[in-house]
Amino acid sequence: MSMTWFDSPTDATARLGAAGYLADAATATTTFLAGALEKPLLLEGPAGVGKTELAKAVSRATGAELVRLQCYEGLDEARALxxxxxxxxxxxxxxxxxxxxxxxxxxxxxxxxxxxxxxxxxxxxxxxxLLTRPLLTAIRRDEPTVLLIDEVDKTDIEVEGLLLEVLSDFQVTIPELGTVAATRRPYVVLTSNASRELSEAVKRRCLYLHIDYPDAARERQILQQQVPGLDDRIAEQLVATVGRLRELELKKAPSIAESVDWARTLIALEIRELDEKAIKDTLGAVLKHQSDHERAVKELKLARS
Structure with missing residues (x-):
């Protein structure tokens, strides 16, 4: 049983936007094609650029259930399948x-x-x-399902072998019960922070999209959508400052979610000017490592206490 996830890239843009995700042309086109071609979508890019959020937005936009497999070092068949x-x-x-x-x-x-x-x-x-885990759960569901395989690069390379049967034929073999084939193919999204290179066998089965940090104009749009009441001037100052922070050699560059948190922090403190003092006082909303704080204070030439 197949499902039309999106009618066109334009439809994907509109429906993802209504679900709270501002997609650029490349993202909307690839999101549409993943559903139309029934191929898994591999999203790669830095942490915090909206890869996981895109899968959630597809779920919200289409009314499909989200089934998530969070990958980590040591993940095995018992936890995945x-x-x-x-x-x-x-x-x-x-x-x-x-x-x-x-x-x-x-x-x-x-x-x-x-x-x-x-x-x-x-x-x-x-x-x-039988205790079903995310991969088997998604395969067996009759209802529309978005299967999110999150941070696949954190697993051992051997775990990718578990994914191949699922990504190739959307079926799973259980020796004691036989082969379980999907009656309705899930919409599959894999995310990777590129901490290691994925196997060619996995990549071959997927459509690929690299997602990077948004440009300043798009990040302002995101902030204005996610943080009602944010002053345009503050939004412009915040995005410019976050852009400077991302250019530094930090342990963890600010994500889009942290930009949103920073904007909400400024509103909660009723800060109307992102000056040197405001930045220094609220830097904890956007940088989460002491070494990053110290580098930011030095590079942005903020006054030390």
């Missing part, structure tokens, strides 16, 4: 043994009264004992 509920299986085995011992005509000899292992094996590897 599925695992068996071993505690429940053990209880079922114990209960089966107890029933056999207490059955009619029991002689106390469990060899003849216990269920054959083959029958027991079949009975404990069923849906009742």
């Amino acid at each position: 599925y695992e068996w509920n071993y505690k429940k299986q053990l209880l079922a085995i114990q209960a089966s043994g107890a029933e056999a011992q207490a059955g009619p005509g029991s002689t106390g000899d469990g060899d003849h009264q216990s269920r054959p292992w083959e029958d027991l094996d079949r009975s404990i590897f069923t849906e009742e004992f």
